[in-house]
Amino acid sequence: MTAPTAPAASAPARPSFRVWVQGARPRTLPLSAVSVIVGTGVAVAGDRDGVGGYLGRDHHLLVAVLCLVVALCLQIGVNYTNDYSDGVRGTDAYRVGPPRLTGAGQATPRAVLVVGLAFFAVAAVAGLTIVLVTQLWWMLAVGAVAIVAAWFYTGGARPYGYRALGEVAVFLFFGIAAVVGTQFVQIGHTTLTGWVSAAAIGLFACGVLMVNNIRDIEPDRAAGKRTLAVVVGRGAARVLFAVFMLAPYVLLVVPVLDAPLALITLASLVLAVPAVRIGTRAVQPLALVKSLQLSSTTSLAFGVLLSVALVIHHAS
Numbered sequence: 554m555t556a557p558t559a560p561a562a563s564a565p566a567r568p569s570f571r572v573w574v575q576g577a578r579p580r581t582l583p584l585s586a587v588s589v590i591v592g593t594g595v596a597v598a599g600d601r602d603g604v605g606g607y608l609g610r611d612h613h614l615l616v617a618v619l620c621l622v623v624a625l626c627l628q629i630g631v632n633y634t635n636d637y638s639d640g641v642r643g644t645d646a647y648r649v650g651p652p653r654l655t656g657a658g659q660a661t662p663r664a665v666l667v668v669g670l671a672f673f674a675v676a677a678v679a680g681l682t683i684v685l686v687t688q689l690w691w692m693l694a695v696g697a698v699a700i701v702a703a704w705f706y707t708g709g710a711r712p713y714g715y716r717a718l719g720e721v722a723v724f725l726f727f728g729i730a731a732v733v734g735t736q737f738v739q740i741g742h743t744t745l746t747g748w749v750s751a752a753a754i755g756l757f758a759c760g761v762l763m764v765n766n767i768r769d770i771e772p773d774r775a776a777g778k779r780t781l782a783v784v785v786g787r788g789a790a791r792v793l794f795a796v797f798m799l800a801p802y803v804l805l806v807v808p809v810l811d812a813p814l815a816l817i818t819l820a821s822l823v824l825a826v827p828a829v830r831i832g833t834r835a836v837q838p839l840a841l842v843k844s845l846q847l848s849s850t851t852s853l854a855f856g857v858l859l860s861v862a863l864v865i866h867h868a869s
């Protein structure tokens with residue numbers, strides 16, 4: 554890969570607060586929030602002794618909040634560092650979606666990088682607090698891997714996000730690690746429902762990333778960014794998007810066997826179906842933004858409904 558070059562556009566000295574908020578990509582944040590929501594739901598449902606797991610109820614809530622801080626700060630951090638890395642490489646010069654801070658010259662590359670690293674630091678502090686509360690010292694390694702993976706998604710000399718591995722990463726980190734990890738640090742063990750729910754949330758995260766990359770196929774190809782959508786082509790990418798968005802409803806059979814009330818989660822199909830319809834049919838790249846928004850909202854609705862059903866079942 555060629556060495557990064559700074560974007561040609563000049564950056565204002567003091568970007569507005571609104572610009573920074575937009576740079577955090579708030580519409581994507583439900584993906585990290587829902588991971589902790591579901592992780593907490595399966596933790597409550599899997600609480601065998603009924604007193605909040607091995608930590609007790611007070612720490613149960615504290616750890617859940619800390620997990621949310623970790624998840625949100627990691628995602629915001631990766632959004633900013635992604636903005637920085639794509640901007641200095643010139644990748645964003647080809648994009649057709651909303652402008653990015655670095656690529657559009659709205660902020661200096663250094664400022665964007667510093668803000669991204671600051672959010673990583675906050676996530677690290679929250680993660681360290683979890684370790685101190687739970688005494689699960691091996692979780693330090695998990696946290697370190699998560700931060701390293703967040704940076705090398707588009708950072709470094711050989712970013713894996715440029716090599717069709719983005720969906721693998723979001724499945725593992727937004728799904729498996731976030732959901733199962735949240736369950737484990739709260740109650741000290743995992744459950745089958747926890748693992749299956751984690752896979753469902755990970756698939757939604759893959760769907761959101763896929764529809765975003767379908768929108769950007771042409772600019773990414775021009776910039777040399779080989780996402781999975783670029784590698785398999787538009788037609789296959791649309792099929793994969795539909796699979797990612799609908800497969801969680803097949804996996805729902807496991808939570809339903811554990812808690813029949815989890816059938817209410819099917820209500821989120823009212824969002825999933827339009828998301829899939831637009832994502833598999835839209836021709837204009839900008840039209841896919843609506844599908845992306847619906848996909849993210851679908852994940853949140855699915856997770857909230859599932860968690861509520863599991864908690865109610867556990868309490869009854």
